Amino acid sequence: MRRYLIASTTFQRDKIMTSFQLFRRRLTQDWLFQIRTFRSIADWTIWLYLIIPTIVVSIFIYRSWWIDGAPTWMAWMPVSFIFLLGYFFSWTGAYRFYTDEADMVFLIKKDSLFYGLRKWGFFYSLIFQAMNTLVVVIALLPFLIQYSQLTFKHAFYYFFFLLAMKYFVMYLKFYLKKIQSKMKRIIVTILAFILLSWFAKIISFLWISGNFGIVIIISMVVGFVSTYFYYPLVKKKSLFSIELAIEQEEKLKLLQAIHQMSFDIEKTKVYSRKKPWLFRNSKRIFKKRTSRNGFLELFIKVFIRNTSYILTYMQICSATVAALIIVPPIWMKVIIFIGFLLMMWIWLGITWERVVLSHPFSKKYQGYDAYFLARNWAIGVLFICAILVVGLFAGSGYFLVNQISFPQV
Template identity: 35%
Template sequence: MNSRQLLFKRISQNWKQQFAVVKRVVDWTVLVYLVIPAIVISFFVYRSWWVQIPDWMTLLPFPAIFILFFLLLWSDHFLTYVREADQIFLRKKETLFLGMKRGGIIYSYAFQLLLAVTICSLIAPLWFIQFGLHMGQLVVLAAMWVSMKWLIMGVKGRLNVELRGWRSLLRGIPLFIGAAIIWMWCYKAFINENFVLILALILINTIVSAWFIRRRFNSVHTFEQDLAIEELEKNKYIEIIFGLSMDMEKMPKPVPVRKSPRLYSKSNRIFKNRTPKNGFIELFIKATTRNTEYIIGYFQIMGVTSAATVMLPPLWLKITMAIIGTVFLLTWLGSVWYKVVGSHSFTKKYASEEAYFEGKKVVKTILVLPFLFIISCSLFLNIWIRNHFFFF
């Protein structure tokens, strides 16, 4: 097996692994009732944009495109597709190992180029019809964005990706500010049609990116950094998918056990009336309020659904997203209830009793009411604003 075959095998394994995780989350019912209809609707909506631009898109200013592209710069690394076991075997075969690493980096360059073409294809109706620009200018935008993406990926490949917390945030501030300044130069050069400066920025970004990545490209002695980046990218997508999962509700990181919890430190009783139903509800309240991940998950579902009802233009699509969000919330609450109460070693033997299901029903009802209130307020507020302010 040569380095090219090994690289293709690793890339194929990587995609199969991600697809396997998605399959565990998106079962056939979700696929049939949500994913496939969403794809079909998205296709026809995108096709309609070429016929007539929606009213809400006509309100977007041209700088919003550059802001959107700037926000899409930050998510990837140059991948070399190394594995932990390679330290034992492949590092002894330097030619094979180095060939695979180089191929992985070249593949990362090409993948980002393909991603730029895809994003530009999505904004093409707005670009051509609304702003009246031509294909050459769209190609220039794609080239500026992908060269900037390569530069940021090169810089991130030299940083310690295992660093977390406030130190990682402080380290990322100079990178963010520098990227914002360069992207502002790109925007001003594009507006002023200074294509000499644009070409210079594209070449400089590409050359500096290659300079930052040269050690990983030419040496086998960056194995630890390469492996850390691979693990970061793999776990990033898995955590996102698991976070959206309802059947595999997982915590992103273990929570240390405290001798005295912050809430209910003396195990105070919440309900004076001690009934089996109230016991289940009390256990659920204490377990979920002591762990911020459950609280954050609840507000994330509420926030995403509320944002969808505000941003999506047709009324029928707003109502559809509100219904989908409600169903998703109810299913997620059922999953959390089972993890906290139903699967607990002390309470799972009571999971067949009537009080268990009564408590579950009460929790779902109480938590879905504020959700429906916020979504309804978002929907009616959006309709009222659109009726009274023409510029929305």
């Protein structure tokens, strides 16, 4: 209620504004929110020992790529690999209208102001995503020009294709958000991701072979169709709830990333369904009822039901697999794998304490032998499973990279 009262006061103060002035105020507020979020973790020590050194080192590395060429460990990377990187990048971002939850009550009654705000947000999203794409292409220029011996013409058409793909994916993500069933939305998203990856692969062949005319025509058609069909949605009030959900996700993306990387913040998960997918009837996992099995059953059920734990577990494994495949030197692979072992073991220990010790009743028995036996067994099993998953996928990926031949320029 307090939020609506604040929004009402703000609206009464802003109602004499034009739509552009209101958009500018909302945009400024959003940037200030992101700055405050970043400053909450970046104190002077982070700036002095992490951020500033990283910026300086990145500048020197980028300069060395232009002067001395790309490093030798990139020798195995085919030119088409940058299309893979660009394709992953195209799935980031979304259209933002800078609307607020209270607008449904106050601003939605002012058609001209409401449509004007959404219109300015739409055009700003197009420009902002174009600038992001340009930054990515500039960062890849040394690899394109110096290492792969391509031309600036290749980079120019690569930029247009990435931008068109980004506009199309942003249009597609809106309709994916409309799917009510979470499982159906995940399946459709995976299928769309695979189909578009095949499309990007075909375009990469045309781009490498120098068929720029076909590439630019396809890029213009995809980009124009995506923006042309999305722009009429700006005037539809019935889609306000979906757009508001997307807006909140984009606004809180940095904050959620900080929470996800922080071991000191509990990641709570709110469920929209009444029963979980697994153990919905809360049946016993172990037939033998012991204190150790009781701790294990509590941890297993909570760990599997809470998708944030599963996703974090898989993210650590998948990031390690990607690093082991991409980084060629053996000594760097060893360092990455050791870092993975330490990170996974520490994270599993912290997760166990969050799950089991979150309730005062279970916390009362944390000094018992059964508690430590269950803790060591659960962490050990998940730890070994993580090693097997990383070893299996990293080995398979390394084999495929060495067996599959990509087209070269």
